[in-house]
Amino acid sequence: MEVVILPERAQIAALAADCVETLLKSKPQAVLGLATGSSPLALYDELAARHAAGRISFRRARAFMLDEYVGLPADHPERYRNVIEREFASRIDMAPDAVRGPDGLAADLPAACRAYDQEIRDAGGIDLQILGIGSDGHIAFNEPGSSLASRTRIKTLTPQTIADNARFFGGDRELVPRHVLTQGLGTIMDARHLVLLAFGRAKAEAVHQMVEGGVSAMWPATLLQLHAHATALLDEGAAARLQLAPYYRHAYAGKPPWQGL
Ligand code: GLP
Numbered sequence: 001m002e003v004v005i006l007p008e009r010a011q012i013a014a015l016a017a018d019c020v021e022t023l024l025k026s027k028p029q030a031v032l033g034l035a036t037g038s039s040p041l042a043l044y045d046e047l048a049a050r051h052a053a054g055r056i057s058f059r060r061a062r063a064f065m066l067d068e069y070v071g072l073p074a075d076h077p078e079r080y081r082n083v084i085e086r087e088f089a090s091r092i093d094m095a096p097d098a099v100r101g102p103d104g105l106a107a108d109l110p111a112a113c114r115a116y117d118q119e120i121r122d123a124g125g126i127d128l129q130i131l132g133i134g135s136d137g138h139i140a141f142n143e144p145g146s147s148l149a150s151r152t153r154i155k156t157l158t159p160q161t162i163a164d165n166a167r168f169f170g171g172d173r174e175l176v177p178r179h180v181l182t183q184g185l186g187t188i189m190d191a192r193h194l195v196l197l198a199f200g201r202a203k204a205e206a207v208h209q210m211v212e213g214g215v216s217a218m219w220p221a222t223l224l225q226l227h228a229h230a231t232a233l234l235d236e237g238a239a240a241r242l243q244l245a246p247y248y249r250h251a252y253a254g255k256p257p258w259q260g261l
Contacts, residue, residue, distance in 0.1 A: 001230045002261065003211055003248040005239040009199055012233045013042035016130070016195055019231075019261050020047060021056050023128050023193075031120075032063040033129030033188075034088065034099070035140070036080045039197045040130050041087060048091035058094040064120050065101035066131070066140035066188070070154065070179035072104060078168050079104070102152060102181035109181065113152040117187055129191035133198050136160045137206040137219035141182035146220050150184030185223050194230040195261070196221070198238035207234060208241035231261045 006012050020043075023030050034040070050056045065084055072079040077086075081101045089099045100119060106112035120126060131139050136158060142150065143158050157165075162176045169175035188194070198207050210221035211232060224230040239245055 001211055001224055001227070001232055002252075003232045003234065003239075003242070003244075004252050004261075005234050005236065005242075005245060005249055007236055009042050009235060010046075012197060012199075012235060013046040015261065016040075016043045016197060016233055017046040017050060019193075019195055020128060021050060022260060024056055024058065024061060027127065028057070028060040030061050030127045031123050031125065032061060033126040033131075033183075033191055034063050034065050034084055035130045035132050036066070036083050036087075037132040039132035039199060043130065043197065044088040044091070048088070051092045058092045058098075061094060062098045062123055063089075063094065063100070064116075064123070064126060064183075065099065066129075067180055067182040068102045068104040069177040070104045070109065070181060071177055074105065102183070104181055109154050113154065113181055116181075116183075117152045120183075120187065120190075126191035128193045128195060129188060131188070131194055131196040133196060133203055133206050133210065133221050134161055135164060135202050135206055137209055137221045139185070139196070139221045139224075140188060141180040142185050142188075142220045144218050144220060146185055146217055148215075148217055148220075148223050149186045151187050152181065152183050155180050155182050185220055189223065189227055192229065193261075194224060194227055196224065196230070196232045197234075198232065199235045201237040201240055203238040204241040207232070207238045208243070212243055 068080045102116050103112045141155050162173050165176050166173045209219040215222045
């Protein structure tokens, strides 16, 4: 896994945006994987700004979301479909139907999950998957204990994730849905490039485990060690517990400019 540590959130967002821009230039019909949560917001702002400046077009691109709450009403502002629309899709020129997400209101949830995985396969797979990480090491909503081979399915949130996400529900844990649909770890691993963003000291232990711990379902993000092209973009807080931080900084500082992420 490539680890890049930078001081400013804006620098990290710009680097991730460079990656998306380079991909769209070489493959305008690229398939993006979109994450929710606060970590990708600066990236979405940067991409919207580059789109407004005429630098990038998403007109032919498609996108698949990582996860969704089960049972939130269609017009609920925290439904991930609505969050992605508000924070990203409405600010760029992607076709109206081009952003897909797991259907947390489906009558038959297992069937909807199977159909979602199939839809990703039919689209040719995800070229670039944007990821955040939970403080317990989850990615998407694959909580500790998740099968490392899992596909899109229903999961129960841990009390830790409910507490972490309560801030989006006015601080009230009771309002956070207990169940979610999430791309599985196996689904995420099928993406061709994984770009994970993490900010702040609260992520430091999860990031340390992800990069330097043993691969284990206890820290689902550790599975990224088995991906051939995974990039972790971290601020100083998120990188605070990395044992090999001096090496990661040294490697990035001496990276040949042609190499990209
Ligand atoms: C949420 C999302 C994840 C996200 C993570 C971290 O529960 N389902 O996709 O990466 O938790 O969130 P944040 O970026 O707000 O810290």
